[in-house]
Amino acid sequence: MSATPSSASPTLPPFDPGDPLGTDDLLTDEDRAVRDTLRQWAADRVLPHIAEWYEAGELPALRELTRELGSIGALGMSLTGYGCAGASAVQYGLACLELEAADSGIRSLVSVQGSLAMYAIWRFGSEEQKQRWLPAMAAGEVIGCFGLTEPDHGSDPAGMRTYAKRDGSDWVLNGRKMWITNGSVAGVAVVWARTDEGIRGFAVPTGSPGFSAPEIKHKWSLRASVTSELVMDDVRLPADAVLPGATGLRGPLSCLSHARYGIVWGSMGAARAAFESALEYARTREQFGRPIGGFQLTQAKLADMAVELHKGILLAHHLGRRMDAGRLRPEQVSFGKLNNVREAIEICRTARTILGANGISLEYPVMRHATNLESVLTYEGTVEMHQLVLGKALTGLDAFR
Numbered sequence: 004m005s006a007t008p009s010s011a012s013p014t015l016p017p018f019d020p021g022d023p024l025g026t027d028d029l030l031t032d033e034d035r036a037v038r039d040t041l042r043q044w045a046a047d048r049v050l051p052h053i054a055e056w057y058e059a060g061e062l063p064a065l066r067e068l069t070r071e072l073g074s075i076g077a078l079g080m081s082l083t084g085y086g087c088a089g090a091s092a093v094q095y096g097l098a099c100l101e102l103e104a105a106d107s108g109i110r111s112l113v114s115v116q117g118s119l120a121m122y123a124i125w126r127f128g129s130e131e132q133k134q135r136w137l138p139a140m141a142a143g144e145v146i147g148c149f150g151l152t153e154p155d156h157g158s159d160p161a162g163m164r165t166y167a168k169r170d171g172s173d174w175v176l177n178g179r180k181m182w183i184t185n186g187s188v189a190g191v192a193v194v195w196a197r198t199d200e201g202i203r204g205f206a207v208p209t210g211s212p213g214f215s216a217p218e219i220k221h222k223w224s225l226r227a228s229v230t231s232e233l234v235m236d237d238v239r240l241p242a243d244a245v246l247p248g249a250t251g252l253r254g255p256l257s258c259l260s261h262a263r264y265g266i267v268w269g270s271m272g273a274a275r276a277a278f279e280s281a282l283e284y285a286r287t288r289e290q291f292g293r294p295i296g297g298f299q300l301t302q303a304k305l306a307d308m309a310v311e312l313h314k315g316i317l318l319a320h321h322l323g324r325r326m327d328a329g330r331l332r333p334e335q336v337s338f339g340k341l342n343n344v345r346e347a348i349e350i351c352r353t354a355r356t357i358l359g360a361n362g363i364s365l366e367y368p369v370m371r372h373a374t375n376l377e378s379v380l381t382y383e384g385t386v387e388m389h390q391l392v393l394g395k396a397l398t399g400l401d402a403f404r
C-alpha cells in the first residue's frame with residue numbers, strides 16, 4: 004500500500020498547509036472569533052508600519068494602539084471584573100499568538116500590561132487599588148509596568164537591593180530597576196522591593212516625586228517596544244501603595260508564571276510568521292531553473308519547521324486547557340516556555356536561510372522575529388533557568404546554587 008498522500012480517502016478533509024494537524028478543530032467558535040479579531044487588528048494596525056517602527060527603534064503610536072487594544076478587550080484579557088474581558092486562558096493564548104505573529108514588541112506590551120502589572124494588582128491588590136487602576140488599565144488609558152529585574156540581579160531576584168522603608172505610615176522607596184518594558188510610558192509601576200517584612204510589591208504612580216524612568220536605547224532586539232530603567236530616589240508612598248496580598252518572592256513569581264504562559268503561545272506566532280514567509284518564498288524563488296521549494300533540502304527544512312511549529316501550538320493548547328481547568332503547574336509553564344521559544348528561534352533561523360540574502364532584510368519579517376526572540380529567550384526566565392526548574396522537578400535536586 005502506498006504511503007504517499009494520494010492514498011488519502013476522498014472523504015478526508017483536504018490537507019491545509021496552514022494547519023497541517025487540524026488543530027483548528029480544537030477551538031470553539033468563540034475561540035476562533037477572538038483569534039480572528041486579533042489577527043485582523045494586527046493586520047490593519049501593526050503590519051503596515053512595523054518595519055518602519057522597528058528600523059526607527061520607536062513605537063510612535065503606542066498610546067493609541069494601547070487604547071485600541073483595550074477597546075477590543077486584549078488588556079488583562081483573562082482577568083475577571085474591573086472592565087476585563089474574562090476570556091479563557093486558551094483565548095488569551097490565541098491573542099498572544101496573533102499579536103506576536105505581528106511583532107514580539109506588541110505582544111510584550113500586552114503581556115506586561117495584562118499578565119504582569121494588572122495581574123499583580125488583580126491578584127494581590129486591595130479593593131481600592133483594583134478600583135483605582137484596573138478599569139483604566141483594561142481600557143488602555145493607563146499603561147502599567149512591572150519592575151523586578153535590577154542591574155545586578157536578574158535571574159536571581161532574591162538578591163534585589165531596592166528597599167522600601169517605613170516612615171510613620173508612609174513608605175520611602177529607593178533603588179533601581181533595569182530592562183523594564185513600558186517603563187517610560189507607564190502611569191503606574193508595580194515595583195518589587197525588599198522591606199523589613201520581606202519582599203513586597205508597590206503600586207507606584209509614576210508621577211511621584213523622585214521617580215524617573217529613562218528609556219534604554221541601542222537595543223538590537225524588541226526595537227518596537229519601550230524598555231526603561233526605573234530610578235527611585237526617596238519616593239514617598241502612602242501606606243496604601245503596598246499590595247496587601249503578596250509577601251515574599253511568590254508574589255512576583257506567580258505573575259511571571261502567568262506572563263510566561265502567554266509567551267508559550269506568542270513565540271509560536273513569531274515562528275508562524277517566519278515559516279509562512281519562508282514557505283511563500285520557497286514556492287516562488289527559482290534557482291537552477293525551478294522553485295527552491297522543489298529541492299529536497301529545502302523541503303526537509305520546511306517539514307521540520309512545520310513539525311516544531313505545530314507541536315508547539317499543540318503544547319500551548321494543552322497548557323491552556325490545564326490553566327482553564329486550574330491544573331497548570333509552574334514547571335509545566337517552564338516546559339512550554341523552554342521548548343517553544345527555543346524552537347521558535349530555530350524556525351526563524353532556518354527560515355532566514357531559505358530566504359538567502361533577502362532573509363536579512365527588513366522587507367521580510369524573518370530577521371525581525373529572530374532578533375526579537377533573542378529577548379524573549381532571556382526575559383521571563385532564561386533558557387537555563389527553565390532547564391533548572393525542570394531539572395529540579397525531575398530529580399528532586401536543586402541545582403540553582
Ligand SMILES: Cc1cc2nc3c(=O)[nH]c(=O)nc-3n(C[C@H](O)[C@H](O)[C@H](O)COP(=O)(O)OP(=O)(O)OC[C@H]3O[C@@H](n4cnc5c(N)ncnc54)[C@H](O)[C@@H]3O)c2cc1C
Nearest residue numbers: 149150151152157158182183184225378382383385387403
Ligand atoms: C527587552 C527586555 C525586556 C524586559 N522586560 C522586563 C520587565 O518588564 N520587567 C522585569 O522585571 N524584567 C524585564 N527584563 C529583564 C529580564 O527578565 C532579565 O534580563 C532576565 O531575567 C535575565 O536576567 P539578566 O539579564 O540579569 O541575566 P543574568 O541573570 O545575569 O544571567 C546571565 C546568564 O547567566 C545564566 N545563569 C544565571 N544563573 C545561572 C545558574 N544558576 N545556572 C546556570 N546559568 C545561570 C543565565 O541563564 C544567562 O544565560 C527584560 C529584559 C529584556 C531583554
